[in-house]
Amino acid sequence: MLNKGSLEVLMFTGSHSPRRVIRRAEQGALNDGREHSLRIERQPGRSFAVQVDEEAKREAALPNDQPVSLKRVFLGGIPAEVEQTSNRANIPFQGCIWNLMVNAV
Structure with a gap:
């Protein structure tokens, strides 16, 4: 989400609350x-990393009690049923997303 x-x-x-990585505007809007x-990747072990431009990666741990299975990916917004479970307002992205790669493909 870009805000x-x-x-x-x-x-x-x-079943867990969402894991999050935040990059604040103070570091450059x-x-x-x-x-x-923007690069988002699963790290070896139980974490994922987020990298903006050439900045250092920011990591967040994933829970250990269940397998991680990526079934859906949302870019630019989330459906209403997911928004309700996240307890967050959905502010849709307005702009351009290009050169998208999933699984480095």
Whole structure:
């Protein structure tokens, strides 16, 4: 989610509250009209990492009590039924997403 130049990446893992990585606008707003790169990857073990442009990766741990199975990916917004379980307002992304790769393909 991009909100006032800050980026928040949420990973829903089922019964647990979502894991999140936040990059604050104080580190440089991302709604500056410039092109940015975003990389989200699963790390060895039980974590995922988020990297913006060439900045250092930010990691968040995933729960150990259940397997991680990626079934759905949402870019730019989330469906109403997911929004209700996240207890967060859904602010749809407006802009351009290009050169998207999933599983490095």
